Amino acid sequence: MENAIEIKALKKIYRDFWNRPKVTAVNGLDLTVKKGEIFGMLGPNGSGKTTVLKLLLGLIFPSSGSIKVMGASPENIGNKKNIGYMPEESYLYGFLNADEILDFYGKLNAMPEKIRKKRINEVLDIVGLSEARKRRVADYSKGMSRRIGLAQVLLKDPDLVLLDEPTIGLDPIGAGEIKNIIKKLKDRGKTVLLSSHLLAEVQTICDRIAILYNGKLVREGNVDDLLTEGNKTEIIVSGLKTGDIDKIKELISGSGGDLISVDHPSETLESLFIKLIREKSGKNN
Amino acid sequence: MNNVIAVIAQHTFVEAFRKRIFQVIFIFSILMVLSTQFFTFFTFGEEVKILKDIGMAGITFFSLVISLVIGSSCIQTDIEKKSIYTVFSYPVTRKKYIYGRALGVFCYLIFAIFILSMVFYIALGIKTHFIGQKFGEEARFSFVTFAHNIELTKGILLIIVRCFIIVSSAFLLSMFFQQTFTIIMCFLIYVLGHLTAFIANMASEANRVFGYLMTGFYYIFPNLEFFNVSDYISVGKHVSAPYVLLVSAYGIIYSLMLILVTANIFEKKEM
Ligand SMILES: Nc1ncnc2c1ncn2[C@@H]1O[C@H](COP(=O)(O)OP(=O)(O)O)[C@@H](O)[C@H]1O
Ligand SMILES: [Mg+2]
Numbered sequence: 001m002e003n004a005i006e007i008k009a010l011k012k013i014y015r016d017f018w019n020r021p022k023v024t025a026v027n028g029l030d031l032t033v034k035k036g037e038i039f040g041m042l043g044p045n046g047s048g049k050t051t052v053l054k055l056l057l058g059l060i061f062p063s064s065g066s067i068k069v070m071g072a073s074p075e076n077i078g079n080k081k082n083i084g085y086m087p088e089e090s091y092l093y094g095f096l097n098a099d100e101i102l103d104f105y106g107k108l109n110a111m112p113e114k115i116r117k118k119r120i121n122e123v124l125d126i127v128g129l130s131e132a133r134k135r136r137v138a139d140y141s142k143g144m145s146r147r148i149g150l151a152q153v154l155l156k157d158p159d160l161v162l163l164d165e166p167t168i169g170l171d172p173i174g175a176g177e178i179k180n181i182i183k184k185l186k187d188r189g190k191t192v193l194l195s196s197h198l199l200a201e202v203q204t205i206c207d208r209i210a211i212l213y214n215g216k217l218v219r220e221g222n223v224d225d226l227l228t229e230g231n232k233t234e235i236i237v238s239g240l241k242t243g244d245i246d247k248i249k250e251l252i253s254g255s256g257g258d259l260i261s262v263d264h265p266s267e268t269l270e271s272l273f274i275k276l277i278r279e280k281s282g283k284n285n
Numbered sequence: 286m287n288n289v290i291a292v293i294a295q296h297t298f299v300e301a302f303r304k305r306i307f308q309v310i311f312i313f314s315i316l317m318v319l320s321t322q323f324f325t326f327f328t329f330g331e332e333v334k335i336l337k338d339i340g341m342a343g344i345t346f347f348s349l350v351i352s353l354v355i356g357s358s359c360i361q362t363d364i365e366k367k368s369i370y371t372v373f374s375y376p377v378t379r380k381k382y383i384y385g386r387a388l389g390v391f392c393y394l395i396f397a398i399f400i401l402s403m404v405f406y407i408a409l410g411i412k413t414h415f416i417g418q419k420f421g422e423e424a425r426f427s428f429v430t431f432a433h434n435i436e437l438t439k440g441i442l443l444i445i446v447r448c449f450i451i452v453s454s455a456f457l458l459s460m461f462f463q464q465t466f467t468i469i470m471c472f473l474i475y476v477l478g479h480l481t482a483f484i485a486n487m488a489s490e491a492n493r494v495f496g497y498l499m500t501g502f503y504y505i506f507p508n509l510e511f512f513n514v515s516d517y518i519s520v521g522k523h524v525s526a527p528y529v530l531l532v533s534a535y536g537i538i539y540s541l542m543l544i545l546v547t548a549n550i551f552e553k554k555e556m
Contacts, residue, residue: 057374060555077376085374091367093296095303107292108375152371162374 004160004191005033010065012051025051027215033193038186040202041195043212049195050088053164070160084153088164090145094138098129105152123154142169163194167201179205289377290385297389310350317343318405334519336412340405341515352448355390356455357467364556383548394448402441406434436518439529446536447512453543460550478509507539
């Protein structure tokens with residue numbers, strides 16, 4: 001079994017109370033996620049990303065087409081021990097605290113008590129919620145709720161991880177931490193399928209991406225291949241004198257190249273923000 | 286305890302136990318039961334009857350309100366708030382989810398009504414003690430309350446079984462409707478369920494089509510009047526044990542059937 005997910009000619013039509021068709025959310029989608037890769041589903045709001053994830057979990061059923069998750073139907077219960085899911089927003093049970101909520105999920109996954117307690121400590125540490133563990137989840141900020149959503153996936157430690165907009169609603173630092181966690185999952189041989197409408201995010205961590213629009217696949221492929229413009233070269237230099245720039249320009253035209261731009265590169269606001277905060281907090285990584 | 290049904294049942298119990306609104310309703314019901322402490326009446330018999338009426342009314346009120354709210358919300362809000370998505374990313378079958386929810390709600394109702402009944406019995410005991418003194422009947426006190434309590438317990442048992450019917454009706458309805466509509470429908474079932482004899486009577490007198498409709502209603506609707514023995518008990522009459530068993534069996538089978546139907550519908554439900 002090579003592929004973690006195989007989707008063929010998938011179609012999903014949402015119907016209303018009277019069974020009349022309302023929205024075609026997924027329209028003839030073919031998608032394959034290989035084992036061990038980080039795959040990004042990219043698309044604007046309403047393009048059908050969440051619908052695909054819900055179909056993969058068997059929360060809703062396809063109108064036509066076929067889905068295989070870890071070699072079985074999404075309705076296969078035995079498989080679910082091995083599939084983790086973080087929903088789009090962390091919809092949590094507000095009457096429980098972090099400890100209790102993770103304990104609940106651990107029990108659902110049939111984890112023995114000893115292992116459960118130990119793992120809960122570990123994952124709360126990883127997502128940085130150890131201190132807030134006795135507070136009711138209802139009082140958590142949005143970012144903290146998302147961390148619980150992620151903690152629950154880590155507690156389960158599945159081979160296939162489905163993440164719906166994993167960094168939405170987080171500040172860049174929180175988002176960065178989540179990205180690091182996702183990369184570590186890949187290092188440990190896990191398969192990750194994530195959805196996002198943030199291009200930069202997908203670009204930095206995904207091996208392959210699919211661009212969805214109106215429930216259809218617009219583009220699919222290796223991130224580097226999709227973004228590399230093969231016949232262009234970018235040179236970044238520091239400490240160059242103005243006169244030297246002219247010499248380089250001459251050199252380029254002499255070798256038959258076409259100079260497109262000479263620029264002072266600016267940082268992206270995101271990386272600048274992260275750098276500044278890291279400096280202030282004395283945290284480097 | 287790793288059985289999925291038990292885990293979901295426990296989760297449901299804790300959810301109900303911690304719900305602020307339920308705590309408020311619970312305390313209100315306790316106050317209602319205790320309010321009898323402040324009443325005075327003229328004769329021994331009358332006084333004890335009113336105490337029992339008010340106590341049973343408190344328990345009935347609590348059982349109805351909680352059953353309606355919890356039955357209509359516990360699955361529905363899980364779906365609406367989408368917290369159910371994560372649950373079903375775990376090895377939980379849809380049927381077990383419904384059974385767990387039902388078991389949890391039933392346990393909560395039994396627990397809450399048990400506490401309420403204890404408060405009721407103690408209040409009744411204290412009050413009858415003082416009433417007994419007032420009317421010079423101390424000797425009868427312990428015997429009277431004990432005998433009362435056995436009859437009252439039968440009535441309370443039937444109230445609990447009636448709750449099961451209401452909750453499972455709400456479960457079934459919540460497969461199709463939003464919470465408010467489910468509550469209204471369930472309340473209608475509650476009212477009509479107490480009028481089944483009346484409906485049967487109408488069926489026998491009405492014209493053919495309407496008569497069939499009414500007969501259909503009569504058989505489909507739960508006959509809740511069976512469970513209504515409070516009036517009977519409060520005038521000091523005896524309810525036979527076989528009757529209690531038979532009616533309990535009827536109620537339990539009825540609600541189990543509803544839950545089975547709910548679980549089967551839920552298998553195909555989109556979330
Ligand atoms: N339960 C539903 N009933 C009807 N339409 C829905 C439902 N869920 C989503 N949709 C519609 O399906 C389309 C895809 O939605 P979604 O999968 O949530 O997109 P994304 O996650 O990419 O933002 C949207 O047009 C949305 O309005
Ligand atoms: Mg979405």
